[in-house]
Amino acid sequence: MPWSPEAPFNDLPPLPPDGVDLEPKPVLKATVEARTALATLSQAGQLLPNPNILIHAVPLLEAQASSEIENIVTTADELFKHVESGGGDHATKEALRYRSAIFAGVEAIRSRPLTAGTAARVCSVLQGREMDVRAVPGTRIANPATREIVYAPPEGADLIREKLTAWERFVHAEDDLDPLVRMAVAHYQFEAIHPFHDGNGRTGRVLNILMLIEAGLLRDPILYLSRAIIARKNDYYRLLRAVTAEDAWIDWILYMLEVVRESATSTTTKIGSIRICQEHIAERARAATPGGRNAQFLGVLFEQPYCRISTVAARCDVSRQTASSWLHALVAAGLLSDVKVGREILFVNHELLDVLTRPE
Incomplete structure (x- = not known):
């Protein structure tokens, strides 16, 4: 059955995608560049007299930027001002919960592998209440400007759990796929499953950082990805949809690799x-x-x-x-x-x- 944006995508295929070479030469080249930038960032972070500045500040800046992608707009100044008290306006509290969700996720993967349960924990902290997979049908994602329906995620709690289990298997598959490519592909799949009623985008961006830490490419959550995504927010959503509609995996992977490379380079400069x-x-x-x-x-x-x-x-x-x-x-x-x-x-x-x- 052909994909339709208005029909629940219950046939969302498992990963890896059939018949797609996820690491052609352009992807391999971009992967090397992103890995080099991450290694340089790691070395630069060790030179700081007090590395806690990155561990405390970068998640706050990531929180502000990731929340801005979802149109929850606050300022870095407000975030830093209220970080210990948890106060501020609604947008500030939302963004501060994002920071807390990053730390909750990092704590979780220090003791056990990343799972769908980790995602639920992250989303629960983000939302300030316990979150489980969607049970009520009718979720539709629309273009905020035109109100046109652009995607309908899978429906049915049991089906969603099945797809999350398959997502877990891909995340921990023992194959030769580079962890950066795996992160990019897994991020698409998580967003396509759209397992929770709310908070999926921010949860997925936290999971990106957790996957890099689990793969040993980061030691702490010091990579600030969301600013680079904001700079290309239209491309982010366009390329996500293109994977669904056209199997345009390579363009999506190259986009995410460039986000990692650019973010690591700018964070190194900031150090x-x-x-x-x-x-x-x-x-x-x-x-x-x-x-x-x-x-x-x-x-x-x-x-x-x-x-x-x-x-x-x-x-x-x-x-x-x-x-x-x-x-x-x-x-x-x-x-x-x-x-x-x-x-x-x-x-x-x-x-x-x-x-x-x-x-x-």
Whole structure:
């Protein structure tokens, strides 16, 4: 039966696709380039005095960008401001849950392989409630501008679970397929299954990172893929649909490989900018306050752009009064600014915030 965008795609074929060479020469070339960029990123990350800046900040930026793809728009500034409190407006809370979902997924695959259960866990954290596969028929995906139906995913909870089980088998297949190509192909399949009532796009983008970690291509979730996808958002959706309608696998795989290569390269550049920023601020902090000679204090300033007196006191094992004096000395020196949020004061490292949020 030919595919129709308005009919549930219950005949979605399992992976790998029949009769398709997933690694022709252009794909092999792009795979080498993406792998080289990932290896360079890994080496650059090890040179940071405090690698926690990437582990804490990149998932937040990924959260903002991935949520923006789904038209949940917030700012990086709002995310960093509310990361510990979980506050902010609805969009900020949604994006912060994305960050929590990344960490929940990473924790899950540290103890067991990636499964459909991992996907459900990630989606549940994203949505703030327990998520199971869709049981109610009638899901249709439409073009947001024209309202035209462009895809109808498979229907029936049992069928969806069958397709997720087949997806799991492909994810862990023991063959010679490169992990980057496997990630690209598995991402299409997950989005085509569309197993949950909501949150499938963001869940699928978290799973991409988890697959790369599980394959040993990343150690931590420091790859920021969603900005590159946003830059080509129309292509992202167009190429997903082209796989369904035309079996256009190679164009889709090349797109995803370029997203990985570009993202790894830009994150490596960002690491260089962070190192320069750290060196400049550390030099000036040493002259401004005794705290500037405390390595733990300098580390706290570069874990994320906002910090609190209580955080400095706990991490540096000093009194609140000492922590406050160190932070206010940096405000007086122009290295930080203070902003009141609710009942507390946050100290903002604007130079770091600018480095993190500007395109590289």
